[in-house]
Amino acid sequence: MSVHESTTLPQTLAARLKLAREAAGLNQIQLAEMVGISQTAISWLEVGKTLRTGFIAEIAKALCVDPLWLALGDGSAPDPVAARDNQLRHDAEKWESLYRNEHATCTRLLDTVTGLRSEIAALKAKGESL
Numbered sequence: 001m002s003v004h005e006s007t008t009l010p011q012t013l014a015a016r017l018k019l020a021r022e023a024a025g026l027n028q029i030q031l032a033e034m035v036g037i038s039q040t041a042i043s044w045l046e047v048g049k050t051l052r053t054g055f056i057a058e059i060a061k062a063l064c065v066d067p068l069w070l071a072l073g074d075g076s077a078p079d080p081v082a083a084r085d086n087q088l089r090h091d092a093e094k095w096e097s098l099y100r101n102e103h104a105t106c107t108r109l110l111d112t113v114t115g116l117r118s119e120i121a122a123l124k125a126k127g128e129s130l
Contacts, residue, residue, distance in 0.1 A: 014048040016070055020063040021046075025084050034062040034090055062086065 010016045021031050021042075028042040035042075035058045044050040052071075053059070060067035064086045066075035 011073060012048060013051065013071065014046050016073065017042075017059065018046045020065045020070065024063050024087055026063075026087055030087070031059070031062060034087075035059050062090075 010019050021028070024031075026034075028039045028046070032039040032042045035055055037053075037055055037058075041050070041053070041055075045053060056071045057067050060070045063070070065077075068075035069077060
């Protein structure tokens with residue numbers, strides 16, 4: 001059953017957070033990474049061990065939900081399509097960053113190898129002329 005098919009919406013932050021996270025297709029680790037907090041913090045919120053957080057706005061943004069809905073149950077229920085799009089965008093940004101970093105590393109290595117080859121060739125030429 002999707003969020004929009006539910007007849008009753010969750011009454012606690014814990015239940016709303018879990019509902020929105022699952023609707024977004026995220027696990028706790030993924031959400032924590034997107035928000036910049038620990039997986040344990042997400043877990044404690046979902047089980048009700050922690051009743052509030054200073055990261056409501058960030059969590060709501062990561063899940064593409066109304067912060068008022070997440071915090072208090074007021075406002076619009078989550079849109080799972082928007083949340084999934086946000087997750088895909090986040091993943092694409094991570095892959096792009098990884099690619100850029102790896103590309104830069106490979107370029108530096110190739111430059112080093114090219115420089116070493118030039119030095120070896122120069123040393124060989126110098127040795128042959130002696």
